[in-house]
Amino acid sequence: MESSKPKKHIWHKNNNWTEELNLLKEIIAQTELVETTKWGGPVYVLDGKNVLGIGGFKSYFGIWFFNGIFLEDKKNVLINAQEGVTKSLRQWRFSSKEEVSESEILAYIHEAIANEKTGKVIKPAKKEALVSVLLQQELDNDPALAKAFQQFSASKQREFQEYIEEAKREPTKLSRMEKIKPMIMQNIGLNDKYK
Template sequence: MKKITSVEEYIEVNPHFSEEISILRAIVTSTELEETIKWSMPTYCLNGKNVLGIGAFKNHFCIWFHQGVFLKDEHQLLHNAQEEKTKAMRQMQFNTKADINQAAILAYVKEAIENQHLGREIKPKRNTKPIVIPEELKAALNTNTALKSTFNKLSPSHQREYCEYISEAKREATKKRRLDKIIPMIASKKGLNDKYNS
């Protein structure tokens, strides 16, 4: 998939909701938020901190508020996309242009900005569990000192991603296939999910 580098490009590759995304964008850019692209989607920040993003999907489009848990939600427009996993983020979902209540959206955006000014945020918890290197990866690292050295220099979160990726595979054939996939990624000092974080 082509990397998106501008909001115009994002709108262009989502023609089914281009008008709707443009309306949401106009609401958000009428505020002090800075527009950027993160995770290949329009993202809006205040002093470098993510406040909200706009997204278009197959059957709906949305605004997600990174610290939406702190919004009053007077119009009952927000929901948690992943109930068990998501602590702070909340999403406002739309199916058609008629669903866009511009005044309400602007009020939510302004409240989100105010909350950011006040420093209201839930920080993600650091994973403090020890990293368990699966046997398959351990064997590959032990036979390649350069690879082992590179792996040891990766951040703990990157190391954990690779270990879990191998461990989660049930079948030996899948583990081998995954190992073959990640060895060049480790060698190039990349994290497993780096392509999603640009």
């Protein structure tokens, strides 16, 4: 009979950092975080939200904090592995077990937990509203079309706007406008057939 307990992550036999990663796991186990497996490795969550993960790589092993940007980083150990790409994730890399300080790691983890409890997260940037002048003119001139258009969600309205504005030439914009008018009247979203 299978156990109802979640399976713990087992390190691949080729991983050079088994002992070191198990040490990190022992440190994290002292906190209220719950171990899960995501993206093929251990990720630790609080109330279902990702707080940190650990892993071993070719030349280092480490901890990554999903909202590490909010950590004070008093020891100046956190790095952004993909500058300009990664917004809030920060890594703490180690090259040997001797670099691992239980008290320092626990301090960072407790701060990450406190930040999670207060809801510190980076909100995804909202897309700038795209307005198609051509579509707006059609809506202004045809109240029935405007009423039908308002029945769509904001994202579906944006799809129609983008569809027209992505065309480079005016004749293409006009032909696209003629194509979507019956769709709008029939309450058919631009990409409904793909969903």
